[in-house]
Amino acid sequence: MESTEKIEKPESEWRAELDPNRYAVLRQGATEPAFSGKLYRNKADGTYTCGACGAELFRSDEKYESGSGWPSFTAPLAAGTVELIEDRSHGMIRTEVRCARCHSHLGHVFDDGPGPAGERYCINSLALDFAPEADKA
Numbered sequence: 001m002e003s004t005e006k007i008e009k010p011e012s013e014w015r016a017e018l019d020p021n022r023y024a025v026l027r028q029g030a031t032e033p034a035f036s037g038k039l040y041r042n043k044a045d046g047t048y049t050c051g052a053c054g055a056e057l058f059r060s061d062e063k064y065e066s067g068s069g070w071p072s073f074t075a076p077l078a079a080g081t082v083e084l085i086e087d088r089s090h091g092m093i094r095t096e097v098r099c100a101r102c103h104s105h106l107g108h109v110f111d112d113g114p115g116p117a118g119e120r121y122c123i124n125s126l127a128l129d130f131a132p133e134a135d136k137a
């Protein structure tokens, strides 16, 4: 499914559509408590999608156990599925990760990952949905 169309909606619509906890993360940049997310320990094969707009963002192939308490990935599903924004909140300089399609907050990316690119995408479980891979016949 090709979908590069951007989604622009008033905040009142997001607020009406999303569960309050998800709204706080996706649209207000909150961070869920470590080890609280239901997808943190998920090891099934499949695709992680944006909790706000459903865009495909990450794959199980790139998910790994970072010990951080949040779902962690070495890379996004493809270049351009996420956008990276400098975040100077909380007295730190971090790189925020947002959905490139609807600009919802997903988490942050750090440079201490295990892959060749050294990236660790630290993503809130609340910001993601998971689509298990269809049976491979």
Ligand SMILES: [Zn+2]
Pocket: 050, 051, 052, 053, 054, 055, 099, 100, 101, 102, 103, 104
């Ligand atoms: Zn999205």
